Amino acid sequence: MTHSMQQHQIPVREDWLGTCVEDAIDPAQPIIDPHHHLWDQPGWRYLLDELLADLATGHDVRATVYVQSSRSLLRADGPGEMRAVGETEFANGVAAMCASGRYGAIRACAGIVGAADLRLGAAVAPVLEAHAKAGGDRFRGIRHIATWDPDPAMLNPSYTPPEDMMDSAGFRAGMAELGKRGMTFDAWIYFHQLPKLVALARAFPQVPMVLDHCGGILGIGRYEGKRDEVFATWSAHMRDLATCPNVMVKVGGLGMRLPGFGFETRPRAPSSAELAEAWRPWMEHCIETFGAARCMFESNFPVDKGGYAYAIGWNAMKRIAAGASASEKTDLFWRSAARFYRLPEIA
Secondary structure (H helix, E strand, O other), X not given: OOHHHHHHOOOOOXXXXXXXXXXXXXXXXXXXXXXXXXXXXXXXXXXXXXXXXXXOOOOEEEEEEXXXXXXXXXXXXXXXXXXXXXXXXXXHHHHHHHHOOOOOOOEEEEXXXXXXXXXXXXXXXXXXXXXXXXXXXXXXXEEOOOOOXXXXXXXXXXXXXXXXXXXXXXXXXXXXXXXXXXXXXXXXXXXXXXXXXXXXXXXXXXXXXXXXXXXXXXXXXXXXXXXXXXXXXXXXXXXXXXXXXXXXXXXOOOOOOOOOOOHHHOOOOOOHHHHHHHHHHHHHHHHHHHOHHHEEEOOOEOHHHHOOOHHHHHHHHHHHOOOOOHHHHHHHHXXXXXXXXXXXXXX
């Protein structure tokens, strides 16, 4: 793993995760996990078996949404712009395995978000059509990673978008193609880029957009020790973004190294109470600003798995949502995700 990759992905240590075990809080609460990945990378395999093991740790996860990420499951040949369709074919195969019922009631990969280079503009249309065909009735939309920062150490070397990508004519022409097909857009950006997403959301009010990982909070590198400053900037941008009715928020993704909570440096894995204390200001602000009906809790596994165990993460989110009404909890834990990704009602 390169140094830059380490900025994002903390190695998973099962023995360390085992130092904190909890029973599930409110185990009867139905959940749709709207953001996870599967991959087969050198030294890191996270496929259906590994996902099922995490899902079997006490919470009532009924369905999941697969989000693009895998550089290992692309087509090996054919035009470069079409290779990402292989990832959708793979995810749809996993979904078909689960739909057989042989793995229990779980419907993993019930929704699929793929990758496409929206900078192709109108030329992205055949790629989108190929994804839709490969994903059958499960394909929902595209994530074109847009994370940019002046500090190269903050960037994932697999994705190096230019600073102005979301403003570019090509990208916007590609976004129009998404809009024509009723497809969704997952936005993975950093907090200081939120104004660019506001502009994009206003330019394409017909495209349903979801902001990943609480809006890309940073707390390492040049942001270390500046949490209050980051919160002030981020929270103002989030209030602005909330005025765009086509945007929802995935509340999670704080187990990466990027936000700088540093639980992975401790001798013991964090408890849900410790996670809830660290996450609460950020997650509560998302929910208060957008409303529960436009927020969905997410796991971001296995990326977040370097920082906490699956059951512990959902316990932390349940602690944060403890004061919410039954209807708000329904939105946060599954209904918002079902609405955004057009998934069957699960409860």
